[in-house]
Every structure is written in structure tokens, then in C-alpha cells.
Amino acid sequence: MKKILMLSIISLLALVVAACSEGSTGGSGEQKTDDKPIVIKFSHVTSIDSVKGKAAERFAELVAEKTGGKAKVEVYPSSQLYGDNDELDALVSGNVHMIAPSVTKMVKLDPRWQYVDMPFLFENQAHAQKFFESDVAKSLLNSDKLAGNDIMGLVFWENGFKHFTNNKHQLQKPEDFKGLKFRAQAGKVLEAQFNALGAGSATISFGETYAALQQGTVDGQENTYNNIDTQKYQEVQKYMTLSEHGRLDYAVFVNKPFWDKMPEDIRTQVGEALKEATELEWQLAADENAASLENIKKSGKVEVLELTDEERTAIAEALDPVYDEFGETITSELIDGIRNLK
Ligand code: LMR
Numbered sequence: 001m002k003k004i005l006m007l008s009i010i011s012l013l014a015l016v017v018a019a020c021s022e023g024s025t026g027g028s029g030e031q032k033t034d035d036k037p038i039v040i041k042f043s044h045v046t047s048i049d050s051v052k053g054k055a056a057e058r059f060a061e062l063v064a065e066k067t068g069g070k071a072k073v074e075v076y077p078s079s080q081l082y083g084d085n086d087e088l089d090a091l092v093s094g095n096v097h098m099i100a101p102s103v104t105k106m107v108k109l110d111p112r113w114q115y116v117d118m119p120f121l122f123e124n125q126a127h128a129q130k131f132f133e134s135d136v137a138k139s140l141l142n143s144d145k146l147a148g149n150d151i152m153g154l155v156f157w158e159n160g161f162k163h164f165t166n167n168k169h170q171l172q173k174p175e176d177f178k179g180l181k182f183r184a185q186a187g188k189v190l191e192a193q194f195n196a197l198g199a200g201s202a203t204i205s206f207g208e209t210y211a212a213l214q215q216g217t218v219d220g221q222e223n224t225y226n227n228i229d230t231q232k233y234q235e236v237q238k239y240m241t242l243s244e245h246g247r248l249d250y251a252v253f254v255n256k257p258f259w260d261k262m263p264e265d266i267r268t269q270v271g272e273a274l275k276e277a278t279e280l281e282w283q284l285a286a287d288e289n290a291a292s293l294e295n296i297k298k299s300g301k302v303e304v305l306e307l308t309d310e311e312r313t314a315i316a317e318a319l320d321p322v323y324d325e326f327g328e329t330i331t332s333e334l335i336d337g338i339r340n341l342k
Pocket residue numbers: 045046052101102159185205206223227248
């Protein structure tokens with residue numbers, strides 16, 4: 001009898017422990033916040049001192065402040081948890097809850113995200129900013145394709161214009177690209193861009209790009225000043241052309257079931273934190289990219305070339321075939337929608 005009583009008490013205790021430790025994401029309905037904070041895992045691939053890295057850290061601080069510690073953002077930078085090849089899958093499966101990839105990497109789910117690679121589509125930073133807050137941008141964030149994969153886009157984060165670097169010779173005219181091989185982030189549009197210039201390309205994850213440049217697997221790459229500087233590509237590249245031929249921007253995506261399950265008040269506070277972090281991120285993008293260009297120049301390791309208007313136009317014209325090939329995939333709704341925001 002005593003033994004049965006003991007066993008019943010042990011089972012009861014086990015049930016209580018299990019209920020308490022169901023934790024922040026388990027069970028059905030809203031997440032529990034009474035004992036442990038809700039943990040939001042935020043994974044990204046750039047370094048902690050990059051534009052995205054700094055903004056993610058500030059977002060984490062703001063979430064802690066605004067929720068009074070009821071939610072906690074754990075930031076995993078530098079592909080520590082997941083790299084380019086698996087962070088989207090990790091988000092879909094709920095192994096991480098937030099990511100902020102360069103939007104072209106969303107090509108796996110929806111090819112329209114390659115709008116960002118369409119050559120010379122954006123005129124300047126103000127144009128990109130107008131786009132982030134436009135209905136065209138919202139149509140991408142809230143698309144059925146994302147919802148069908150249990151993810152939702154929340155906001156756009158900025159990085160900036162891309163520029164070419166390489167270690168063979170200066171790139172001033174379309175012919176100069178001939179025969180070189182470049183690292184590309186993802187997708188067919190970038191492949192077509194390099195083809196149109198007579199160059200080859202290889203898709204290489206961000207985390208492996210430095211080594212690929214160092215070992216000569218590729219001759220060059222294209223990126224923003226801040227990514228070049230914070231990844232120290234100036235150590236392994238000799239030439240940089242200030243081309244502004246395409247953009248590299250981000251969107252913050254969340255796992256939708258996780259987001260929907262958050263208690264409403266916490267979700268609102270996290271949303272407010274994200275709004276504030278986003279304003280800071282946009283400012284950081286401008287400031288950090290400007291500072292990075294200075295750093296690259298100061299390193300004395302890279303020969304920096306500014307293109308004349310005529311030289312930029314010649315490269316833009318050489319890239320026109322990319323519009324013939326991909327205009328339909330990206331859709332005129334997006335391309336014209338972006339052009340009309342100028
Ligand atoms: C790259 O792969 O070059 C970038 O997408 C990295 C990043 O997240 O800025």
C-alpha cells in the first residue's frame with residue numbers, strides 16, 4: 001500500500017515538473033511566461049560588428065527592456081548556428097525563430113526576391129528607403145509563398161550598394177570582367193549578371209567566401225563596403241571598383257507559428273522593439289558603410305577606382321540582357337513598381 005502511495009506521489013510530481021518545464025515554446029495555445037522568459041533565437045551570418053550584427057544586438061537589448069525580461073533574444077552571429085545553406089530551413093522548421101538574410105537568399109522560396117540583384121534598378125539610398133516602406137515591398141513580406149512555409153516577413157533592413165572587388169586587375173570597362181570568376185550569393189540572376197560581362201561565378205556561402213578569395217577558388221566578389229571591411233576582404237583583394245551596380249539588403253523573417261503563439265502583449269512589445277531597432281539599423285547602414293569605405297582606403301591594400309558616369313553607363317548597358325532574361329520571373333509589378341518610386 002505504502003509502495004503504491006509513493007509511486008502515485010512520484011507520478012504526480014513528475015506531471016507537475018513536466019507541466020512547468022513545458023517551457024516557452026511547448027504545448028498548445030499561447031506560450032507561458034510566468035517562470036522562464038520566451039527565448040527568441042535570432043541567427044545571422046555577418047559579424048557582430050557589422051551593420052546587421054550591431055542592429056541585432058540592439059534589438060535584443062530593446063526586447064529585454066520593453067518586455068521587462070519576459071522575452072529574451074539570443075543572437076547567434078557569424079553563421080555560428082546556421083550558415084547560408086541552412087538558416088532558412090532552420091527558420092521554417094522552427095529551430096530558430098528569426099533570421100535576417102540578404103533577401104536574394106530567399107530565392108529558394110520565391111524567385112521574385114532577386115529583384116535586389118537586378119542591375120542598376122535602384123538610383124540611390126533614398127530610393128531603396130522608399131521601397132522598404134512601399135506597398136510593393138509589403139507584397140513581398142506578406143506573400144502566400146512565405147505563409148505557406150510558416151514564415152512571415154516583418155520589416156526590411158538595409159545594407160547598401162554592392163561594389164566589385166578582385167585580385168587580378170582593375171575593372172573599368174565591361175571587357176575587363178572577361179574570364180574572371182566571382183563569388184555569388186545565390187540564384188540565377190547573379191549568375192546571369194556575371195555571364196553578361198563574360199565572367200563566371202560560383203555560389204559560395206558567406207562564411208566560406210574569405211577562404212575562397214584567399215585560396216583563389218574565385219578571383220573576386222561583390223559586396224557592400226561594410227561587409228567587405230568587416231570580413232577583411234581587403235586582405236585578400238587588390239582592386240575595388242565603386243560600381244553601385246546592385247543592392248544588398250535584408251528582411252527580418254519570423255517563424256509564424258512561434259510568432260502567433262506569443263502572448264499578445266509580448267508580441268506587441270517585441271514588435272515595438274523591432275521598429276526601434278529598424279530605425280537604428282537604417283541609420284547604421286549609412287554611417288557604417290561610409291566609415292568602412294574610409295577603412296578600406298586607409299588599409300592601403302586595395303586600389304580603389306571611382307567610375308565616371310560614362311563608364312557606369314557602359315557597364316549598365318552590358319547588363320541589360322539580365323532584364324530580358326529575368327524580367328518576367330521578377331515580374332513587371334515589382335520592377336516597374338520599384339522604378340516608379342524614384
Ligand atoms: C553575402 O552573402 O555576401 C551577404 O548576404 C552577407 C550578409 O548577410 O550581409
